[in-house]
Amino acid sequence: MKRFAVLLALFAFVGFALQAQSVQITGNVTGSDDGLPLPGVSVVVKGTTIGTVTDVYGNYTLSVPASATTLVYSFVGMKTQEVAISGQTVINVILDVDALKLDEVVVTAIGISRQQKALGYSVVDISADEAIQRSEPDLLRALQGKIPGVEIRSSGGSPGSASRITIRGASSFYGNNEPLFVVDGIPYSNTMVETTDMDLGGGAYGSGISTLDPNDIQSMSVLKGAAAAALYGSRAMNGVVVISTKSGNASAGNKGMEVTVNSSINFESLAKFPVYQNTYGNGVDFEYQNSNGSWGARFDSMDSIPVWNDAYKEFGFGDMIPYVPQPNNVKDLFRTGYVYDNSVNIKGGTERSAVNFTASAMNNDGYIPHSSFDRYSVSAGGSTLLQNGLKVNGSVAYTNSKQIGGIFGNNQADSPEAASGFARALWLGRTWIMDPYETVNGEPMSHSPSQYDNPLWSWKHNQNITDMDRITANMQLSYDVTSWMSLSYKLGANTFHQFRKQIIDLYSRGYEGLGGIVTDDYKFTELESNFIITLNHNFGEKISVTGLLGNNINQRSSDRKAFQGKSIVVPGIYDLNNTLNVVPYGGGITQRRLIGAFGDLTVGYDNYLFLNLVGRNDWSSTLPLDNNSYFYPAASLSFLFTEAFENIRSDFFNLGKLRLSWGKVGNDAPPYYIFDVYELDLPILGQASMYTPNTGFSPSLSPEFKSELEAGTQLVFLNGKVGLDFTWYNNTSTDQILAIDVAPSSGYTAQYSNVGELNNKGVEIGLDLNPVKTFSGFEWNMYLQYTRNRSEVKSIFGDVERATIGALFGDPYVVVAVGKPYGVFYGDVNYRDDEGNLLIDPGTGLLIRSTDQDYYGDPNPDFLTSLSNTFKFKGLALSVLFDYRKGGDVYSNSIVSLLGRGVTKDTEDREKNVIIPGYYGDPNTGLPLLDGSGNKIPNVSQVAVNDLYFGESFAINSAGEWNVYDGTTYRLREVSLGYELPKSILQRTPFGGVHISVTGRNLWYWSPNIPKYTNHDMDVNGYGSSNVQGVEYSVAPSVRRIGFNLRCSF
């Protein structure tokens, strides 16, 4: 290690001086397809880093050394062109469209740029246009359905709430399964800070990536496999999302200034309401009762009911109120929300220097009253090439975001914080009047204030307020030592401070009606240092060698302090000072460090065969000191067989490429998992107290590994009219560091250890079709994306068959189980006979709960597919994204509640009795009852329709197996219509370009296998970005947005 330090020091202090004669060359670059100028084309003197890019009019000026012989012009989507310099001072170039995209450069690990053709693994490049969906302020949701191999799930419609992203399935049983985000070369923490368990209470928390301003994004690459990501080291196990920002990538040579202003407004609403029945009011057995369920008397059968309680009389209600339906009582709870997004981007520079500034403001007021998410961001970056040849660049960005949302979770949980704002919101009794919602004293009003807080009251009073500041900064020095060797050093910091206040107000059902405030203060800082030596040499005409050696040092520190204040003293003041008792609510400090050394070697042969070898060794502070080093390699091969064997290339078959790669990635442990500790508890009757944690640590932890074999092909036909990208992968994670459940009689409920094997296999298909392209300018592009992942838990630990990821009130357990996919549901089921028929309790006519639990659901989709159609004509562009998820079970408390409360049209047909198909069984033994001749006795006991949905049957209070529904969903995810004003109109205006668009998101969906009138959106998920997926306890429903966007550049 010491040698690195010396090298670094030398590097920092040695001055470089370069003097040379130079020639000024100017010119213009246009595209061959439409003849329009191409801005942003890279113009580089071959074999050097001397270069520039064209301005908005396609013009460039470059001082080239007298020795220069060739200029290289490259641009995304165009064929790279080399032009010899032979004395001219003006060089105009027309670039051809590169239908084959062979020379397209993508950013891979550690900021390395590679041409597509050299990649032996799949890397998906996403342009800023795709990343920024104007109707979606959440970066991840904007990518839903667009990237093969990537699954993104939202956690409901509350503004700013987290989304979960997984690439090629989960790789860890309990650990983080989300990819590493790297922004401008520095890791970007995507932590979701969970203040209160999301099943017990808490809110729709956001995750770290929400502070990244989409307006500042220039491009994104998704490194999916182990081979692609291995250079990133320990945290790349789940893939990497590499993001380049505009401010972090200011590139010199773009003379003058360009200002781009973006302004958009979107309106949002709850995507789809359930369809309610308005025939029966509250009660049971067709009699009115003041109960939650709407199983009572027909509305036409009685005139009036007693007012629910005295509070209503203050608002002019009499002792009796009319017994009538309130068909819009749910709809009227909500409002039309909006998203305003405004940003300004300024870029400019000289031949050698460039700056880029972005400022933006995003304000999202949710469709749920009082909910909002606001994000303000400024970022600045610049680069300059010093006279001595040293290139310096850096950027800094500041974001403030503020999320305000309600309290969610399971209202019934045995927890003082349980007071969900959605406890009843979607299944209101059909006769309930929700407004007025508070008394003159501010107490919540409803038919039963002790059971739930009126949603209107709850949203106003019970809030989660999260204020987050993030600052990222980085600086990079790079220098070309010789024509074949360059050095670069980058140092970056990424820090955020999140301050959260969770308020349950006075008079809520939570906190004994006394009110309570939790503050949660979380600070996180990550420092990253990368030193890289790049080597580049061609041996003869055919062999090219690119090598890289690097050192990485990373430190992550966090400091969290949370406090709980109970009993709010003065109403309306939400500060810990205004509570009677304050106690600690968790927290602590953590610090971890990692040192890595890595190398990368790519050998290319004749531009059609590329071999890439990668190796990295890490030393981690979180592993046992004497065993903290681990190595992992990767290799990949890219073979362009149409280049190798030119005779198979034709007008029909243009390009064929095969990719093959194998890689391994290692990962360390979380901090402090080595030594057992004793934990301090709150005082008991004033006495200091400590206890032993139920989870034991292990002094012998070793790193976990994931290895992956990937094969793929890229084929292009008909001059780019048809493009197919196919990838198959098979990855296995082993030696996972996880707290494995142990028999409680051992004294522990879980023990950390290296165990388990998890396999994921899958295919990813991208089919690109360009069926129509006319000379008049009409273009039609179709892109079909298909993602299929199969996970299988191969082993857990010894003979252990099953381990719990999340115990959600005991039913369901979300588990890993040998031979099953990741995260299946396990819990209560009903007795069946050996032919699978349900056994019926002769006493009730209902089902019989089995004494054993069983598996009953798999949240992993069978496959995800999407079809995007884009039509372009002159400046007009229409694009439509439709997607389809097959399978993926959801444990849905919302559907169960809608049915059990008898509020939707699904349960309207009820004036009859029904017989549950099955045979009589013995509740004591779980065996079928037999008649005199030994035959099973078919059930003939009639039950009311109500009983089917409440009790030992199929909805509320039933065994968990009945609360799981198939998540198959068809969805019209995005439609956008844009128009770029012709340049001819703009000529006499100050505008360089004007683009207007209308966009819509989540416009329509249909899940065929759920009760029809519930209209539940199976996409939403109750646990944010955590590993528990496919479970929702009364989550805020999803959002539909429609809006307008205007982009002007000057």
Add this chain to the structure above:
Amino acid sequence: MLAALLIAVAGCEDFLDINKDPNNPAEPNIQQLLPGIQRNIADILSYDFGYVGWVSAVYTHQLTTRQPEDGYLLQGSAYVVGRWYRFYADAMKEIELLIDIAEEVENTYYAGIGKTLKAYLYSVMVDLWGDIPYSEAIQKGVIHPVFDDDAAIYADLIALLEEAYTDLGTESTDPRKPGDDDIIYNGYDDDDKMDKWMRANRTILLKLYTQVRNVDNLFNQAKVDELLDTDVLIEDWSGSFIIPYGTSSSPDDRHPCFVSEYGGGQISMYISPWFYELMNGENPAILTNVVDPRIPYYFVNQKIGGAASENSPEYRNGDFISIYFGSTGKNRDHAGRATFTMVGIYPVGGKYDNATSKSSGLSTADGTGAAPMRLLTYADRLYLEAELVSVGKRTGDARALLVSAINASFEQVDEVVDLCKGTQTVPAVPGTGAYVTSVMSEYDAGSAAKKLEIIMTQKWISSFGTSHDQYTDYRRTGYPVMFDPSNASHAPGGFVTGGPDGSGPVPVQRTRDYPLSWPYYSVELTLNNNAPPQKNITTSRIFWDVVK
């Protein structure tokens, strides 16, 4: 920053040596372990929803519930059965640690307390589950502890209590003495040394011998006689083995059942109409027409003077409103936070029933939650003695013992009220005179079996708030008589009345037969290779469950 990193890299080893948890101590301390152990025992056995006391009270028909455990359904996966992990991982692991440290530093006081608590808690576990991991439980490195024979465990626990008794009586060489960290007895007293602990230890031993009185190779007549003759037993209320709760809401020191019942938006404890009717003199078979003066201390009505309930009540008897065991009636699941009769001041430190009502229902402002968890009181000791005499395992005057026990039970209510009444004005329990006279006249007229029934019934009434021992007593003795939906005299035709002021007949049924023990925790069965298969709880008896 750059410089710092460079220097740090140079010292690679030190740079990475930062993995000691800075937030938590690496060494345990016996004086900080003890309060947590005691509090954990109280919590696990309490009435709080999903805890041992709660389902024990349901199965001894003191409380009723809407949870799946109603009707004797008890699953191995049930939350309440899952308390298994709290016994081992939260309480017993710390007790073992306490004993280990105390023995290492030769602190006999902490060792004696630890062993006494261990014996008590394991005996409760055996009473619930029978064979359980014991000899290999909580041993470092053992992840599949064997299940030991329940009777053998009992024999060992008896020996452990003797060992603890010796420890408690031996002066410690380690200078640390239990003080306020011992929230049960405030430990060491300069005059009495560990006297209260020693008496608790002997009384626990007496309880174990009483429970095995029909098991020949465990029952030790001489030892029982010695215990009672030397009388180093709990001698008054102040020596009772109880774990206190406090009045602070933050950090929350209150009785957990008080917090969830009075503080929560819903209630989960309903008073069994069977229990209420018996106390109110309405049971035709026992204590008929004898009204228990403790009723307003036990339960608190919310609807006063016939005030209308929020919804049609399943069971209403004057202002007492509740639901039945095993009910399948349509009114069982109605909301009634401000309607149902709730657990009162004696069991959980709630409200004394002074017949006032609150429209929105009772809240934590109506009590303190400072009622203690009573594990073994002076009254309990007298009931044990009365039982032993009554069944011929001890000579003496069972009648006099019963009278003393009832008196102690009444006094106990006043003592608990004193601990937790806060600002409430609560009168002393009316004298026992008339009540005792009535009880004893029935006792005097009764057969031997009836006499035992009356003793066990009185103990059952007194126990309200602590029910795990009642579940054991019922299985041992068959008393008191419990409500049975399939008994034609309790529920003719499968229907009960709904009470004099209810909404009419209510269908009731028993989902499964009476659980003679608890099912094993499904997680333990899955993870422990030495675990037996899940048992049939309707046939699987604890070793002491023998009829003689």
